[in-house]
Amino acid sequence: DIHLTQSPSTLSASVGDRVTITCRASQTINGWLAWYQQIPGKAPKLLIYQTSIVESGVPPRFSGSGSGTDFTLTISSLRPNDVAVYYCQQYNSYSLLSFGGGTKVEIK
Amino acid sequence: QLQLQESGPGLVEPSETLSLTCTVSGGSVSSKSYYWGWIRQSPGKGLEWIGTMCYGETNYYNPSLKTRVTIFADTSKNQFSLKMTSVTAADTATYYCARADSGDSGGFFNYWGQGTLVTVS
Numbered sequence: 353d354i355h356l357t358q359s360p361s362t363l364s365a366s367v368g369d370r371v372t373i374t375c376r377a378s379q380t381i382n383g384w385l386a387w388y389q390q391i392p393g394k395a396p397k398l399l400i401y402q403t404s405i406v407e408s409g410v411p412p413r414f415s416g417s418g419s420g421t422d423f424t425l426t427i428s429s430l431r432p433n434d435v436a437v438y439y440c441q442q443y444n445s446y447s448l449l450s451f452g453g454g455t456k457v458e459i460k
Numbered sequence: 461q462l463q464l465q466e467s468g469p470g471l472v473e474p475s476e477t478l479s480l481t482c483t484v485s486g487g488s489v490s491s492k493s494y495y496w497g498w499i500r501q502s503p504g505k506g507l508e509w510i511g512t513m514c515y516g517e518t519n520y521y522n523p524s525l526k527t528r529v530t531i532f533a534d535t536s537k538n539q540f541s542l543k544m545t546s547v548t549a550a551d552t553a554t555y556y557c558a559r560a561d562s563g564d565s566g567g568f569f570n571y572w573g574q575g576t577l578v579t580v581s
Binding site: 353384386388390394395396397398401402407439441443444445446447448449450451452453454 | 509520565568570
């Protein structure tokens with residue numbers, strides 16, 4: 353199994369701050385990593401796939417990077433409606449998908 | 461535009477079988493271009509992949525749930541379903557159906573249903 357560890361588990365930042373969330377895989381996943389945003393009470397929404405490709409319609413302040421086992425999601429300038437839980441997901445193999453534990457983003 | 465809608469009982473008794481259906485509109489469950497999956501989220505917890513299917517291909521299941529889970533399609537109704545046997549309180553969760561692209565670069569879920577809460581009690 354490929355285990356994904358996200359950090360921090362909770363993040364508090366001010367509007368306009370640059371925010372970075374980390375996702376570390378237990379083994380290399382060849383860049384097959386996606387990020388989702390889940391607003392409370394809603395279904396997850398795809399933000400980024402294949403490490404750094406931004407899904408259509410997602411604001412450009414969201415970006416992804418990384419390689420090997422270490423990946424990051426960056427929000428360049430935090431907005432109030434970015435308050436959510438963010439999850440990473442690896443899809444290195446269709447037979448064994450997995451999600452990270454989530455990072456809760458709050459406004460300070 | 462693709463839409464997914466989960467349906468099924470909101471309450472299941474312990475040791476019974478949980479059955480949920482995802483109705484697909486705007487796309488076909490028999491398409492080999494997509495994987496159709498189930499993901500769940502226990503109250504206040506993170507996302508857990510349950511399994512995925514691609515019509516006519518091998519199904520894949522989370523090893524921790526594999527002995528209790530089956531995912532299958534009903535192409536006449538353009539639906540796919542989840543059956544989970546011998547449920548316990550630990551299976552209480554919001555269950556989401558979702559679609560992923562198949563192929564070499566697929567595996568992420570770009571369409572999701574709204575989710576349905578199933579309580580085991």
